[in-house]
Amino acid sequence: MEDRSTIGSWRNKLGFWKWAIASVFFRLILTYFSKNLNLSSRPEVSTPLTSLRRLAEGYWLKQLSMSPYSGSMYHGSPLLLSILGPLTVKKIGGLSGELLCSLVSLVADFISAILIRATGASLVRAYLHNWKSLGLDKLFKGNEVVPSGDVAALVYLWNPFTIVSCIGFNTSAIENMFVVMSLYGASAGLVPLAAFGWVVSLHLSLYPIVLVIPVVFLLGYGLDAPPRKLFVQSNLQGEEKRSACHAELKSMNDKFSKTNFSWWRVVIFFLWASVWTSYVVIMCAISMKEYGGLGEMFKRTYGFILAIEDLSPNIGVLWYFFAEVFDFFRNFFLIVFHVNILFMILPLAIRLNHRPCFLAFLYLAVSSMLKSYPSVGDSALYMSLLVLFVNELAEMQFTFFLFCGYVGISLLSPVMHNLWIWRGTGNANFYFATAIGYACFQIILVVESVSAMLNHDRKIRKLCNKV
């Protein structure tokens, strides 16, 4: 109970709701000035996939009963077109369409923050519970456990990247919301929600398909925990120690059994996923009926993502490479770059299968680094997921270095773009150099966070052996 009180004092200091509402107001103020900021034309903020301007274009084409995908303008989902399309042209009470769309992004951001908070709360609960069940809880004296959910939600809401992509007229806030929804559903045991979030996010941007592994682990093994064999050991060692006083925790322990993989929930998840998938596919088929059917949709959305057709500059590294590469090598390198993401999946899944949420963070970070049209919205998502593990990653190295790097790159990159495009004194290499720097910092972030997490596990093992 003491732990809960320490968290409570932290929570009171933090004042989550105060800051969350302040962030909403801040966004509203910025939305009002968004015309002057003109963020929607920034390559960092809106990509060919997420730009709402392109969506509006697609909507117009559809109104003129042409295929929304004709002319290589729009590459998003047809469902998004029917939901957000009317908003881009409507004017309600003097509010322009763009304003309405950024209100939608605002709501999506807020929902994501709430879901991250809930996920974090259950993660902290699991964290404390694991320490108790390993018999290490007396080591907590004098230390506070950070309510990582609150902090992560605030980081998500106040992250300049999130704010910029929220008022930059694009759909990445919505995509992020579905990713977070699937993680929340899996961590809270709401299988249909997890399946829904996963299917929709997969439908919107393809890359979340790798999240199926962490979601399955989450449903199968339960929330993040130290390696499972430690529990087996400590169960053998101190079965009698924890008997009466932890009765209610024990029941929870049974529910989230650390040692058994509950296949049943995974099967249900896949059932639900197939239900949602067929639902989404049918909806798409209906809306694409007159414009070339599902084949056209897959070609223009997933094909566009995988073939990297649009080589306009962005903060990723692929555009420059594919602008330079000879045409007859193109297919080869396309395969190489996409397989890069897939290569990382298996080793990480084996090594970190006891920490599915952290695994989800890693997958998101890796895919946002190597995806074909990255934007700052992707970084915003994985950064706040990183903060969910602030207790475990307390001894992460190079944090200050990484922080300075992110700040420096995010200021330098627009300046280099300006130098290249508007002033004409720089060239593409200047801008691409910042993109490489950004990718390097992301790599360091991933590597350091993984090694900090593994060190944390090692430390727990040592402590367990001592006890």
Next chain:
Amino acid sequence: MAEVSAVVKPKPRPIIRVGLFLISHSLVVSNVCCIAGVLALLLLPVIAKNTYISENALMPGSASAMLSSDDASDGHVFLNKIMSISSMSINTGIEIPEMIAKHIIESGGEVNYHKFQPISDHFHPLQFFLGPDAGIVQENYSSTSYGVNTVGIVRAPCGDGKEAIVMVTPYNSVKPTSSEALSLGVAYSVFSLLSRVSWLAKDIIWLAADSRHGEHAAVAAWLRDYYTLSSGDLEKNLDMCSASSSPGHEVTSVKRDGVSNGFRRAGTMAAALVIKVADSSSGFEKDGLKIYAEASNGQMPNLDLINIVNYLAVHGQGLQVRVEKIWSLLDSWWLYSLGELQELIGKVAKSLNPQWKFGIPAPDYVEGCATLASSLYNQALGVPTGPHGAFRDYQVDAITLEFSPRFSTSQRVLFLLHTGRLVEGVIRSVNNLLEKFHQSFFLYLMTSPSRFVSVGIYMIAFTLLIAPLPLVAAALFSDASKSKSPGESIPASTSWNWLYAAKTVLVVHLWGAIVTIIPHLLCQIPNSSPLISLLAWITSSAVLLFFTRAASGSLSLSRATQLQTREWTLLKAVTVAATFIGLCLMSVINYATAEIGAQLLVPMCLMAVPLRVDLTAKTTKTVARGACNVLLVFVGFPPTAFLLSKGALAGFDGVRLDDFWNWIESLREWNSATYLYICMVHLPCWVLCVHILLHRR
């Protein structure tokens, strides 16, 4: 933090070992680097290279000049007409444009008037991160005073009309001076020649800019309309382009002769020459030419353009070419002795090995330094040095040629011949260009009209100066994390304890952003004197700082008290890192500002240690350090830095406090990045250094 990794891993990788070595010797390294950085800056005049024409297509001087003395005397007749108009008592400002238009039509060019009203430039703090505003709102043209630019165009017989070369002659249409008339005469003689020649591949635009509202404003207004007005806007703005400013005045007579009502365009501009004539030739032995090249925010035209002008002026017409220099530096004894020192070293080196050739004569060195200083200062200001600045905003290379005639009135024709041939030669060279200027440098500093320092060399001075910053930040950071007692069983966020310091730095930088906006509000107050505005600005900033500190203190998350002991080291580490980022960013936007700013900021940030620490130790070293700190902080405060440097260059008797306000106001009105740098990088870092100095330990 790297130290910690060294403890964990017994044998780190070589690169980490090098890093650790540098970090552990950061004091020595930073001293060496700073001194080397300052020395490298002083050495720049010595290692400056001679200019050369990089683009082969230019071929300056390969064709003989076609401008004959007849053309020159035509120009002389033209300028006499202008002078006679200007001596008339009634002058509405439309007579001269009409006269120019008539002459342009007679010589076979197209002509139109461009009526404009100067738009006061709004401050756009974000323009360096985002693109420029595409749609500039046309304000209501209701005010009484218009300017009327006259635009003449010669269509190229060999060209496809996609490219153009611009000549600009600013003049006051109500009361032109004789030197302005002379510049118009030069432009006219060249223009009338070019309308006859067969080799022209690019259209020629002659913009006789009405400088009633300022030279820059006139050119900027024309350029803005040239680039933004689309055909749809044309009908709407017809009245704007016609020249009927005074009611009852008859312009139809000219219109019938072919003055177009619409806005005439030629192709994209390859280059622009602003032709001016100075009133007196001060300091030139023969006819002189002064080149101004600095555009807004330290942007320079391609060096090739300056090279052609310099080459043709010196070798073709025998003019004496100058770029600006700071005159007061010429008689500074210390610069001269430095020059003698490097000359001596050069001689010694040459006696050791005849292959080593460096070292220039001491007077040359002093002259180079004065020119370099002026070049740096003009770039750092970010305010264009002439109407050519407006072209650079549209990526057009442009320079101002200011001729200084040295003659009695009888030699005017000869002067027109010389300058006209120079302008013709430059235009002919640019006419040869197949693409945009791209071969030569865009980023350079001049040390004389024929010597330059390119970006690759002058960057070294800056890099050496700021290289200690990340090292010192890392060293301080590892000190701070080492001082925490290790061996805690439960992870306490030792590696995240910089967050509190980062928050302080962030808050101070946000305060800096607010300080940036305050002068904008102060300007709304009518008729306030500069001194009062300055004082209001300083006091409001100080009050705001006080409130921000109080507010951020109450918002402090946690653990602030626990970390008090080593807090200042962390704070210094974060401050130094922020300074590093700020200076790097500024060096990309405007190198010269960053270089000058780094001279002030780097020593201040590196030295800062709480005064209490120094005073309690009471050794000579610490007391000297404390005194140094106080001195650096005093010098580093932007107003004192400005007033001191002004006093040092121009004498202290003329220095007044409100000069600073006027200076900063001009920076703000010209949308200079230097203003942003001062308010959002320099000032916050200065405040943080003061904060460290006054830290309670």
